[in-house]
Amino acid sequence: MTLLIIGATGTLGRQVARRAIDEGYKVRCLVRNAKKAAFLKEWGAEVVRGDLCYRQTLTAALEGVTAVIDASTSRPADSVSIRQVDWEGKVSLIQESVAAGVERFIFFSIVDAEKYPDVPLMDIKRCTELFLAESGLNYTILRLSGFMQGLIGQYGIPILEAQPVWVTGDSSAIAYMDTQDVAKFAIRALKVPEAEKQTFPVVGTRAWSAEEIIALCERLSGKEARITRLPINLLRTVRRVIRFFQWGWNVSDRLAFTEVIASGKPLNAPMEEVYQVFGLDPNETATVETYLQEYFSRILKKLKELDYQKIQPKKQKPKRSPFKKTDTQ
Structure with a gap:
């Protein structure tokens, strides 16, 4: 089975x-920057140049591909918008996958995407879910937090x-979930018939608030956090202002996601049945x-080692006396 992985240089995609x-699949990765993908070649993957925003690059990349795993998304620093990558690009990818006869398509969405129609990324994820379900592809949607x-x-x-x-x-x-564990579900979905044309939450063992994460980090690091609270109304104002400028559209859309993580509503879902379907051990x-x-x-071990090296006296090279005789004298 040949897999085409989109977004393979990202946090999840890699x-x-x-x-x-590791599980023996033949892996092909669609990348925009071949230099940044050098590590994928070292791992044994085939790397092909392409971009979701340029549909013509997808045709060759999909040739001979059995399954697609789409882990791509736009980034805050990208010159293109969320809509261009996460909607128009995904529509092109899905349509080209249908034309190429792809047998399986794994897509990553977000938990509770349908509850935030005013947040661009959430709305686009939900629309992509619907488009994929109606495409005729044999899909699996994994909704993350x-x-x-x-x-x-x-x-x-x-x-x-x-x-x-x-x-x-x-x-x-x-x-929160480790991306290594998310990857287990994605690859496992290729082998589980019960995962076909289904949508599943894939989230961590429990939900954590910002305050709980900070308290845990303080305990583990032995340091006290400097907490700065940013009023949500201020962010809303900033978002509205920069929306007037084209360069700020992408940043504005990203700031809109703050409405999700500052709403007080948990991003979580029950996972008992999901583990059973995928045959994975929650432990x-x-x-x-x-x-x-x-x-x-x-990190703390490394910091201690660096401090130890700093306090070690440097070995002084013996000074040569200008009056010392040599063998030739």
């Missing part, structure tokens, strides 16, 4: 590619460096506690 390769990997930059590093930790509005509890799923504990243990 774990999907790694898992697929948040990634544990994002906790490091949002909480871990600022706390270690005594930088502000930003908290907005009423913190929504989020069931093997990483928890936020173990993930952050491993991170802080590793």
Whole structure:
């Protein structure tokens, strides 16, 4: 079976590619930047240049492909908009997959996407779900919440460096999941008949609020967080202002997602039946506690080693005396 993975250089996509390769699949990755994808070649994947925004590049990439796993999404720094990548690009990918005779299509969406029609990314995810379901493809939709990997930059590093930790509005509890565990479900979906033409939540073992994450990081790091609360109304005002400028459209759409994580409504879902369908053991799923504990243990150990090296006296080279005789003298 040949897999085409979209977004394979991203936080989730690289774990999907790694898992697929380890399980013996022939993996092809569609990438925009070949240099950034060098590690995929080293792993054993085939790398092809392409872009969801350029439909003509998808045809060749899909040739001979059995299944597609789409882990791509627009990024805040991209010059293109969320709509161009996450809607128009996905529509092109789905239509080209139908034309290429792709047998399976795995798509990542977001938990409770239908509840936030005013948030561009959530609305686009829901519309893509509907479009995929009506396309005729044999699909599986996995609805995610948040990634544990994002906790490091949002909480871990600022706390270690005594930088502000930003908290907005009423913190929504989020069931964070390690991307390695998400990848298990994605690859497993290819083998499970019960997953065909179905939608499943794929979330972590429990939901955590921002305050709970901060308290855990403080305990594990031994440092106190500098919490800065940003009023949601201020963000709404900023979003409306930058919406007047074309360069701010993408940032504005991203800020709209703050409405989700500051609503106080949890991003979570029951997982008991999902584990049964996929035949996976919930006890093997990483928890936020173990993930952050491993991170802080590793970082604090490294910091101690660096401090040790700083206090070690440097070996002084013996000074040569200008009066010392040589053998030739």
